[in-house]
Amino acid sequence: MNKSVFVPGHITGFFNIENHDVSLKNGSCGVGFLLSKGVRTTISPADKLIIDVNQGDETVIDEVLNILEIDDSFKITQDIQLPIGAGFGTSAASAFSLTLAINEFLDLGYSEELCGQIAHMSEINLGGGLGDVIAQTGQGLVLRTKSGAPGIGEIKSFRQDVFVAYKTFSSINTADIIRDSHHKQILSEAGLKYLELFEKEPTVENFLSFSNKFSNETKLMSDDVKNLVDYFNSSSDILGSSMAMLGNTVFAFAYDEDVFKKLDIDDLHICELNNMGIVYD
Template sequence: MSVFVPGHITGFFNIENHDSKLKNGSCGVGFLVSDGVRTTILESDSFDYEVNQGDDTIIREILNILNLESNDFKIVQEIGLPIGAGFGTSAASALSLTLALNEFLDLGYPKDLCGQIAHMAEVNLGAGLGDVIAQTGHGLVLRTRPGAPGIGEIESFEHDVYIAWKTFGEIETSSIIQDPIHKKAISDSGIKYWELFKKDPSLKNFLDFSNRFANETELMSGEVKELVYYFNSLDNILGSSMAMLGNTVFAFAYNEDAFKTLNIEGLHIDKLNNVGIVHD
């Protein structure tokens, strides 16, 4: 049994804290990319796991929530994006694992409940607030109500566009979303652009508001700011900003050649993922 969950990049967001972990989350706007996390569950005589990068923190957390530590199977996770760079890899790991285990073990859980388990793992570990529910959508995703799947709400918008991204390394998400100063700056700016985007959910507004948010919150490193500025100076680039929360730059264009002609080392060219989760 294999389940693929795409990576998710947030452009802007606000933090919505709540006593209930399932209502704890964020509202904002982001998009799905073609790479992500694939989890495969295999028959085995004893419990085992194999992860191509990172550690087993998410796996252990999901197994603990599901109380499945004594079961015999092998978990294989292929993470196709940089960890800690703003791609929602921990959420994709949690969600793909929960969905795959649900089918492999015939647990009979509804899709939303699987999403809630993954969301709870994310909140428990301080890894993220809104990636799980966004990853249940496709294309450009507006999180209209905070919380886990089945509690929070999203709207998805399809666009035929190319994406380029380059990462300069990791940012520890928990160090940002749990810091009072960062939380206030993020929420004040994020709620403003979230309200504006809901009135006119265009691709242009997403890119414009993402860039304004990144500047207002002062989360961009010098190297990220320099590349974002460069992208935004080019006529054939629709817009560019920083992945929240990661030391990563993203840019959009209608034509793939707009990125292929650039001499930028480590630049990855992708397309907006209008499909979402895939069960194999």
């Protein structure tokens, strides 16, 4: 019998890096949001291990299987619905949905929390996102108040009914940035400042404003990203816009979907903020 699990994509607006000797405590604090698109992993019976991924390679899958120490025979099908390496948390969603689906298929009896810790460990080992997995256990707008894997870190969720538009220009190697001492210092100092301000008044408007200020102060925006962010922010019908961390991607919020549909922007995608979180099929 097939087992399928969907984990939403996650975009971070601003963050600071938290390094610890214990890998499961490694991560980041910050604020981001969940998307109605993400990664769906389906495990089905097979007489050998078969991996079918619609985009990208099998690196994340191999890492999760290595951590789980599983050599059973089954088919892994992954539908990655968002661009890879562009700030959507796809590697985390891939690792998390895979771990959850295998847990269901093999009836391992692991808690969702433990599955999240395995996915977080995969992220740390591969040098990927630092806070996507724990954020993906939430709904809507997600504040990460304590770094680490699920069960170790802490989050607060704020459900919001808004539409999200996004456009990706290219990918960014997250590992190159978060492992660079200069970038880490700049990101963490700015991230901590806006994190403290957001915790005092956690609103959508503040999230968008602080995200835009953070992306400008950290100087990670390409010209293409900055031009589109400025264009979105010039419209009174759009709540705000910024850069996805870490990806060469622009996102914007609006209460009315038609605001985005009327824009003449190539490759602009529209979806809703995800207030449901993880879904088991």
